[in-house]
Amino acid sequence: MDITVAGVKKTVSDGLTVAQLIVDEKVETPEYVTVTVNDEFVESGTFDVTVLKDGDNVEFLYFMGGGR
């Protein structure tokens, strides 16, 4: 199936979970990442049971703390 991750189209295997995608994408500090699928938040305790569907649009939002 095809999904979009951070604006980039990818072909992934059927049944892929958000948790596995986080591993595959080598997400930095995965325990603190915020995930949206189709512009809705995915609760952080549910990444391993959230199965992606064809056409899903996934975004990772990262803490960025610097500024001074």
Added chain:
Amino acid sequence: MAFTNEQLERYSRHIILKEIGVKGQKKLMAGKVLIIGAGGLGAPAAMYLAAAGVGTIGIADADEVDLSNLQRQIIHATADVGKAKVKSAKETMEALNPDVTVNTYRTFVDSSNILDLIKDYDFIIDGTDNFPAKFLINDACVMAGKPFSHAGIIRFKGQLMTYVPRQGPCYRCVFKEPPPKDAVPTCKQAGVVGAMGGVIGSLQAMEAVKYLTGAGELLTGHLLTFDALKMEWHKIKLPANTHGCAVCGDHPTITSLIDYEQTECDGAL
């Protein structure tokens, strides 16, 4: 309020814009913007807002200028090392534009002073470097109904979002609570390219100018990210549903301000 000939010339590039014009320039001159943190983000934001003729600019920072600041905090010069950042910033802004009134607050913001600090301002810019301050600014602005620009920078990356009451999610909608101390690197630990403050801090000034003049669309409901190594921008649409948020939702559980453990970088950051 009529413009002097000098003001007509100084602001001519604004006045010629159909989105700003005479009316918009008057709004800028009547506008009040508070910048919290006179550092990598706050320095360019303060300079562009002063140059734009924003009538009243507040600047809050407790630190003194350190030599390691000068790689990115371009509002301060070598001769300012050791001087209070708010004093150094005020001198640069007044030299740039004597039309502007600069209010200085030489203090760290915390739950005891932030509501009082923000209450007289139209728009707030978060130029801080630590999560406790970023969550504090968010919660205070939500509670006081103040619009603000959030931003963060690290290494070759930066991101920002704009909050306007009832026009989209707040910072806490996206990031529920600060990460534990040292779980996520700050720019002192990880480094940051000086120009990144210019890129993202200038966009925060841009949002303030757009908010005050009503020009265009604000960065509400979106997080805009920038990766300088790839030279890529990415605008992420945020969920519109804010009902469950602990501070801006329908049944807020956070109803008083929280001073999280300060893990901020010291003055050298």
